Amino acid sequence: MTEEIIIAGFGGQGVLSMGKILAYSGIMQDQEVSWMPSYGPEMRGGTANVTVILSDNRISSPVLNEFDTAIILNQQSMDKFEAMVKPGGLLLYDPNGISHHPKRKDITIATIEGAKEASNLKNKKIFNMVVMGAFLKVHPIVKMKNVHKGLEKSLPERHHHLIPLNEEAIKVGMEKVKIIHDLKKVAAVN
Amino acid sequence: MTEEIIIAGFGGQGVLSMGKILAYSGIMQDQEVSWMPSYGPEMRGGTANVTVILSDNRISSPVLNEFDTAIILNQQSMDKFEAMVKPGGLLLYDPNGISHHPKRKDITIATIEGAKEASNLKNKKIFNMVVMGAFLKVHPIVKMKNVHKGLEKSLPERHHHLIPLNEEAIKVGMEKVKIIHDLKKVAAVN
Amino acid sequence: MSKVRGAVVIDSEACKGCDLCVVACPTDVLQLNEQVNSKGYNPAYPINHDACTGCKICALVCPDMCITVYQYKPERVA
Amino acid sequence: MSKVRGAVVIDSEACKGCDLCVVACPTDVLQLNEQVNSKGYNPAYPINHDACTGCKICALVCPDMCITVYQYKPERVA
Amino acid sequence: MEQVKLMKGNEAMAEAAIRAGADAYFGYPITPQSEVIEYLMMEEPHKRTGMQVLQAESELAAINMVYGAAACGKRVMTSSSSPGISLKLEGISYMAGSEIPCLIANVMRGGPGLGTIQPGQSDYFQATKGGGHGDYRLIVLAPSTVQEMADFVDLGFELAFKYRNPVMILSDGAIGQMMEKVYLPEQKERLSDKEIVKLHGSWATTGKPESRSRNIITSLDLKPERQEIHNIHLQEKYKVAEENEVRFEEIQCADADYIMVAYGTSARICQKVIQLGRKKGIKLGLLRPITLWPFPKKPIEKYANKVKGVLSVEMSSGQMIEDIQLAVKGKVPVEHFGRMGGMIPSPSEVLNAIEEKLISNK
């Protein structure tokens, strides 16, 4: 199995660390992983994105122009990446701040009110975990126990007390994710 | 006609300027000329030499390993260059300070007491002109009127009053040069 | 008596919500908006505009030159 | 009374005839040789050796370390 | 014990330096490789192994600090990115000339000039033909995974000391910035000063005991006769390296009709291209030079007699292609595909290039 993911949003939304936790979780289940960020000053204020690949085999190119899953957290990223989702793939996004919603019919589309849920949880910082939870609900590519290990690995010791909070956020994400265009269903219907 | 000359001695003996005056004299009679000095700090105290070529045709290599004429002013240079004179060529040297005199029989050998004559003329600086005179006597490759022009060209204006003195030194050299091994004579005898 | 009055116009798209003007304003005219602009920043706006004296302090400290300041000296009114 | 006496040995091949020792010597012991050495320099030598007190001044200023200085304090002679 | 971690290429290189028993690192920040010194400063290797880390005031200072420390027989490393490497070239030429072993990493970005901070491969000539003045060579290692970023550090040091010559790790911003799974080597003991004297006392400036004549580190010889002898010695050394140190990887070359030659990030992309191509029934292979100097001439020459064409894939205007052509000697077409200015080629466009430049063109 190989899963090719792009996560894109504003700098400061925790895009890169979400990717890192996913990658670590992959390692925890003995997969090959790669994590390729956008980098440099243009990230200042601007958008940040990271390409994460989890695979059972040696990973060839860490840089891709089409993805199995796109996790989109602002309009610029929506404009850039909607078209790059492989037919049959998944596009997950946070509607807050999105003016033009995705139109594609050949992919599964899901939404998660990440920002809202995070502020309900009184912690903007775990916004990205809510989103990751939503993703893992739709695409359970890593087991929760590996996510737990992934969190342990990727968070510095001094932040380990925050792991439960993060896991709660993931759960919330899993509950609150909405599939607004389900390919399988569509398939079923026809 | 092409004349390939090496002039070698201690730094400070006026080796380079002698070469320059010869070269300029060549230009004055519309010849091609090249003047290739040894350069760099090793000249400090040590030896200096210059390869001067006068030719009626385009000059190929400015760097040579055999010469028509070698003008030798110290022992190191004698050791280095005696062997590089072409058979039938000329070796002119100042015996003062020479311990091992040249032994070759296939070349013309001449001497000039340059240092002595210069101090007779109460001017160490014109040592090199005495030697040049000696050379021009044996090998009149440039006419005196061109040497005169050469002096004018190569000496800065402010030193032009010294030209007569230099020319006198050249004359002295012409008078005092001794041919100690004359190939032509040898040829005649056999 | 007539008191000098001021007003500010803030380019909310250029504003990066750094809060410097808000803190600098001596009469607490400004505040950051809850709503983010298209760049994801919370831009400043005059919440207490009548208090503005047009002292320019906000504009002097604004790194992004988002603020234009107006001043008006009304005629004494009987 | 006994006066301290000195003497110098100058490596005339190492000497470059810079003249510094000659000028420096307070008792005019040294002078440059007319004859050049193998490098073409006129080396210094003690022309007025008896005047040498072994003060080392020549050696201190010699850039080429050509000078070795000796000193001798003769016993008082009756 | 071996340890698996998720690390950036730059971090892996830094951690590997500590574990390789490096004695010192001197560097100056520049994107996309600043994580190397940042990681080292965070790790405080002087507490772990005694390794010294210093942020120099400039690349010039950094390379000359390396010169001084490495000339003492120590394991010393520096890293930078394209513009910073240009500033280090005088020092690199000096080290090659004085036969000082050291490790230099260039995490390339797009040029020329200030260019961009995005990945590039346009310093190939500079690294392999000697960007600095004079006849010298660097042994150039080209990692294409984060694992190799770690592995090539110790390898680099070993080669550097084996040949008493600077070694360069020629990487790029993508490999430096990406994270992958990496198995870290075990910690090597740093050599004690005694051991260094024993191993390198014949040449290194370790302080001159009565027992030996002084050691001099220099690239100068004003006598051209002697300077030439020194140059001939260097050239003979390089010849030995050319015979013994060529490293490369062949991926599905055995049955390939066309081979791509690529290193670093480009080589990663070409692996995807092989998949795409073979899906389409085009038999593609990849020859990945691991040493860019010495360059795998012979193996490429070998394929020149078997395949229908060769594509050089570089993030540059085409530099390595010259070494490929020198190996192929006109036997089969050699074409170039590249992106520049920080752009990374996509697998599909590389495949198109093969179809257009090599296949349809015959």
Next chain:
Amino acid sequence: MEQVKLMKGNEAMAEAAIRAGADAYFGYPITPQSEVIEYLMMEEPHKRTGMQVLQAESELAAINMVYGAAACGKRVMTSSSSPGISLKLEGISYMAGSEIPCLIANVMRGGPGLGTIQPGQSDYFQATKGGGHGDYRLIVLAPSTVQEMADFVDLGFELAFKYRNPVMILSDGAIGQMMEKVYLPEQKERLSDKEIVKLHGSWATTGKPESRSRNIITSLDLKPERQEIHNIHLQEKYKVAEENEVRFEEIQCADADYIMVAYGTSARICQKVIQLGRKKGIKLGLLRPITLWPFPKKPIEKYANKVKGVLSVEMSSGQMIEDIQLAVKGKVPVEHFGRMGGMIPSPSEVLNAIEEKLISNK
């Protein structure tokens, strides 16, 4: 009026710069080219033409002074020798990237490192393949007489402005230090600031009037898409130069069985070799590249179909030979003869090399 003088190559270059209407020279002393700045300081060109001459505190400062002045559309020159040129490579890469016309002379000495102050030709790769980082090219002129040292200054400036690219005069210590007869060109008027605005106001930083948008000199573009477009533009420019600017001289090549390829001092020696060889009945010819980049590929390719072998003669371990081989494509044997470390090959040893490596070997 034309004037004949006996001058050193370095002096001829300096005088030619004044006469070419150069606006400024910035340099730092280094043997064997210090006569350039010494001559200029003695001549006081600010009194003759208004040309500015400044001794910089370093090569780094010098090349960046050139950057600033040349980016104003002025005719600006610098010169150095091998180690100093290495220090200038970052700046040179910047100028190529920002498309700044200027003239750089490298009076080569033997390397690597401090090497020797005697003549060398081991910076060929550095000059022709871009010693600095990134994909850029310099137009490289190789004088082999003092006359050409003078002539190539104005030619160099013309090419620099024609292509808005740095031009390098690649000379060596022998040509720089030797004196020959030289016919000096007439004095060109320096351009007035008005004329410069007229000629170069479209790009140069001459001060922004209301009438035009601002001029920016930069090699930076953080957006790789745009940086790539800039790189493609540069590559197209270089292609045009490759088609139009190749210069070379053929000496007795017409009936030659063997040709030598050599530039600069080596080319002078090879002319003597032709005489010696033909005396012995060996038909030799010399192809002398005048532009090392763009390299005379086609003419050499042409001879590859006619002659029995080619000898590359360089004062290096063999650098230009790669470009010859790329042109010859294995059609006939290509051999190298060179001396290193400041040694100058003698005509007789070159002839021996031809006899041993090319003639007896067949």
Next chain:
Amino acid sequence: MKTAVITPEEIIKKGKIVFEKTKLMNDCTLSYCPGCGHGVAHRLVMEVVDEMGIGEDTIGVAPVGCSVLAYEFMNIDMQQAAHGRAPAVATGIKRVFPDKYIFTYQGDGDLAAIGTSETIHACNRGENIVIIFVNNGIYGMTGGQMAPTTLEGMKSSTSPYGRVVETMGHPLKITEMVATLPGVAYATRQAVHQAKYVRKAKKAILKAFENQRDKKGTSIVEIVSNCNSGWKMTPVESNEWLEENMLEYFPLGDIKK
């Protein structure tokens, strides 16, 4: 109160503009982080150039650093220089354009680390230029590494446990250093994090450009500024920290005039 009835809208309509962006600053968003002092410094330089009416005769040099893109923001002819070399580049320009106004705009890493030599020798030659030196105590552009000006104990990405002077050296007061050179006509240290400092800083920049007009030699205006991203603080926090810590080691005021 009567006056209160005048609405802001009316004021904007009837009143006069007492502050607006100078026309020499282009209408594009600055690439700087929110609250970064570079923006104010840019504005002041352009206001001075504008008010002196020398925009047509001014050429700026911005080397590498966060302000490398200054040429995008300032509406005059500009050159982007290599890291640290701006004073040499400015020297080159000034020598061929002696009557134009040349300024460099450099960060502390640029001017006081890699560019030390170019800075000192340009000042020593008394090049008739203006050097704007933005001292934010860190390498901003590259992500907050230690600069020569980083304070003792101050954390940066290459001094994560604080600057240790024993091994990393002392924070360098290069403006004081160059002030000792005869070629330097004017050396001053200013700030822009509060309105009162902004006003003073502008006067200093004006004086520097007037010196150039009067051919007095090198003028260097150091501006102590924040790098809130590099310092890992909010803009407001960073300005408070600057006031309390930076100004103690880097006191404001004229060092040489």
Next chain:
Amino acid sequence: MKTAVITPEEIIKKGKIVFEKTKLMNDCTLSYCPGCGHGVAHRLVMEVVDEMGIGEDTIGVAPVGCSVLAYEFMNIDMQQAAHGRAPAVATGIKRVFPDKYIFTYQGDGDLAAIGTSETIHACNRGENIVIIFVNNGIYGMTGGQMAPTTLEGMKSSTSPYGRVVETMGHPLKITEMVATLPGVAYATRQAVHQAKYVRKAKKAILKAFENQRDKKGTSIVEIVSNCNSGWKMTPVESNEWLEENMLEYFPLGDIKK
């Protein structure tokens, strides 16, 4: 007088050697011009190293300049450094050999022109090394070009009509400059053209090496010397010129201790 009968020969036989070349100087002729101060400076450094008994633990760094060949003359381990980079090279050595004695031996062109940055930052870090700085006011090795220390009006091959400070800058007192840095423990200016100065210079060099032993930081010993070839004078004339002109602008004595 009786004593007179003792001949010099007897004195040499019976007397004791009060001065001889230190064994740390090799028995080969120095490459320097007759009368050049480098020879004395070399000797003093080696005498100090010898007398401190640290020859086995001393590593010297000689960058380009006439003294580039110092490694031929000094019988210790030495590194030849690139022009201007000796302080960086010495830093590298010292960081991996903290207990060895490291010194650089640099000319004025090397230390104060191309090497300005390396000099200042090594001093600012307080690298625990000794810098021997031979200031002869000119570039000797390359044939007498102007140095940063060339005096106003002084002729050189690149200032043939004398140094013009307006365009070429002022002679740089870099020792005074680095003395202001906290990292510098000792900065002094000495000379070697007369015996009395030679004695003082040796004491200064001793103190510098003792500072290194005691880990006090950077010590810089400037030695004002002649370059008679570059100055186009006889050695004796050059030393007189030095005494009358150089010492006025470069006064001798401790600048910081």
